[in-house]
Amino acid sequence: MNRRNLLKASLALTTLGLPAFPVFAQNTKTDPRGEPFDFDRLKQRAKELAGRPYHDNAEPLPPTLANLEPLKYQKIQYDPKYAIWRDAPDTNMSLRFFHVGMQFNLPVRMHVIDPDTQQAHEIHFDPKRFDYDDSGVDKAQLKGHDFGYAGFKLMRDHDANASHEAGAFLGASYFRFLDKNNQYGISARGLAIDTATEQTEEFPDFVAFWFEQPHDDQQALVYALLDSPAVTGAYRFKIDLVEDGTVMDVDMELHTRHQIGRLGIAPMTSMFLKGTSQAQARDTIHPQVHDSDRLEIWRGNGEWVCRPLFNPKTLQYNAFPDENPRGFGLVQHDHDFDNYRDDVAWYNRRPSLWVEPTSDWGKGQIALFELPTVGETVDNIGAFWIPEEPVQGDQQLNFSYKLHWLPLPPVQPTLAQVEKTWSGMGNVPEGWIPGDRSPSEYARRFAVDFVGDPLDDLPEGTQVEVQVEVSRGKLGMVQARRFEPIKGYRAIFDWVPETHSDEAVSIRLYLRAGDRPLTETWLYQWVPPKSDERYY
Template sequence: MTLADGPPAAPSRRSVLAGALAAAAGSLPAVAHAADPDKAPALPGAGEAFEANTLVDLARARAAAPYVGPKSGDVPAVLKSLSREAYAAIHPAEGRTVWADRDLGYTLEPLLRGAIFETPVSLYVVQNGLVQPIAYDKTAYVAPGLTLPDLTAETAFSGFRLRARFGGSDPLSDFALFQGASFFRLVAQGQDFGINARALALRPADARGEEFPLFRALFIETPTPGQPVVVHALAESESATAAFKLTLTPGREVSTAAIDGTVFARAELDHIGLGGMQGSYLFGPLDRNRVDDLRAAAFSVEGLAIHNGYGEPIWRPVHNPEALQVSAFLDRGPKGFGLMQRARAYDDFQDDARHWEQRPSLWLEPQDNWSEGAVTLLEIPSDSELNENVFAYWRPKAKLAKGAEMRFLCRQHWSKGWPDPLPPEIARVRDSRCGHGASGTRRLFAVDFEGAALFEPGDIDVDLGASAGAITRQERFRYPDRKTLRILFELDPGSERASELRLALRRGQNRISETWLYRWTP
């Protein structure tokens, strides 16, 4: 991550987190695209050259101009009044997606605006180094029970969906989705969309109110068969502009996004969120006490994994609190972090509709020096599994001065398994459970560690502590057949309303497990 001098201008307000839901639609590329109405430098027009620095230079120039937000209140009534189900039922007509007539291994489906997604986004294809705007054609869509309105390219779209052939002669299936604020998401083969990534976040859960940068234009390079898709994204808000180059590679087990981002400050930025990711958590084995639900669990995110710059692997199960919880894990030069879905069996959830076991984990690795800062975790109270109420991001310690710019590089891994790499001598947390204790407000915890190293010669020391209250009981149970060691312990919180719990396994001076961290609250 690098800081440099650059250009100016203003701030805004808004509150906590918004989610993005998948939808479907499509269109064909065409010509004719009106100039951007903002007074800021215009977006490229049809036939203009698109080079390596085109978008970065445009974002820098627009950061020096007054901010003019998109018009989002002009969605036609026929689209604005749609239910989620009716909106999701809109889909491309046969053979009418971008690249449908070319054997590229990908198709591109422009998504219409609607009740949930009101912000217009300009869409472009870049072919042979030249810009080709995507035009709206209502005959390119099937919309059950609806007569689609006539729209312009500037007012029609809210984002796009990519479908990919994950290998060989595989059929095309969902791969990537860009829609809502600066949200995007990927999947590996056979997965359902789950965690949302955010290209840029400003002041998440800040008392001053959150500011949401919005994708204003998306430029998709026409791919070569068998090669990644490259997406260039322009994002803007009152306090910043940003340019992103995302190189997207589909995979059977892991799909990746290599990200090269540059942020330009219109105003001083003292709370930036990089590598943001969010998902849903309604309930699980740690917090069933307030739940009346026949399912075993309901979440797309089980926990936050961190490999910090000091060599410590951390596992922090998430939960659904009664009040907003903010946790900051101070670090320098993080190796990686991610929101992980370690539960991979149907029996972990027993949900016949949502199949949470099919949602991806998202692991992020910085590709340059992210210096000092904190992996920050927000856990927001929720009464719906549709709310993406768990949000994690990197917050740099350094401020970005008005007129300055910052570049950062990272790689995201969207995986069916556990892409957070651990050496074989380190056991990972397989499961965490909580229930009532012996009496009163006491709580009983069970944490299962899994790994062959747990059953090698030598005694294992349990490093267990609580920031408040007292640990009144501690036991261990060995299960060599499944390479699992369970640590059972009881917390007596007394009159305390919160306690930070910490658990790790050692053999002498050697770490042999992840560090399990959890914030207990009533």
């Protein structure tokens, strides 16, 4: 099975524990017994849970569910007439739940909050709400079980014939939402623990959700309880369905059970197979294949940084120190269909995800990891915030932030932005085809295209210069020139090795006029080939 077949079925499973989003709906049967609920009670529950040993709540499923193949799992259809809030007078929004099955064997408990009494009532599993036709599920094996649910999706419209999804939570603490282009792409997570370390990565689970009934068609309030061997957490998601996409206010309170080596706040995961700087990274008919093409950072000091993504041969991990960052995100900057020519995956429609801190995050670093991938099925890119202070056991941590699921971030630099990054053979004249050359003549050429103000209105005669630094090696040719076809400027430089080392090279570049910066800062990391592979 390949990603294109899965995409056609609206199902995108990954090998990193990332969620699938089948096109099916779910079930509801409420428990008449209720209990008082508010966010403070949820915080107290998370604190008390952290004081007890961790218990893995995953349950063995009957074979008919445990052995489901992805496309069979997708065949399980939820009857929309049982959607939560379907008959609510003040909203067209509704909820549907995902069925357990395959690797989704954690019973996630769902609760609705009575708008009059503020009592929370559990919604129990009931197979009568599902259509199992063509799934191969033996319904006799479901009798007598309260499986809970695997996750939920939020619908903009509860019409039985509509499929107006806003987003979904499914698998561990993963969730993803749509923008105006209605194409799933990048995923968010509730928390990341020991990602890209020598330790085994931990995947915390949202084990229970509570839902407040909306009073309009734009906003929903969802609460979640998170649990893992290392930490528990209480979360509140205020989900606003705006014209261009989705904006989520996230408030979280964490309680740790033990020391954590690397805690990732506001984590997101995406896929990058190939782009303009890696046209031959993988052999495919599509010129570009990615859910995101860059990491953008608006630092606390006001500097804007663009780090194009890369599909490396081995794990690459980078950390960008900062204090109270103003925002960061994995961005799909290029939305031009002609640059993808893909009418199955529609990468030109993928949303960007921007994190806007709304509390004091203090000192720390924005981490970026890039894993090698040979296909489109794995989210090989991740980014998150790491607090500077070590995380100890029996500790309370609080963070608040907004998540913007939009075509582009809600804020843009006041300087010119990176449009595209290109890379090819260096130390040769443009348009010249070299003959055999020795490794000693090897160089790598990079071109960075910038567009936007203030490059648009530079006075005639302005001397534009390239400010470029490399962590090792030396610079050959360096130039900046007006690039009229894109109404911008192109910076070009050659990197020349000074040793046989194939260690990664870090590069920093921007355009300036005298002491005045004209562009955001372009950062890049490139791993040169081994010395015996340095040929054209």
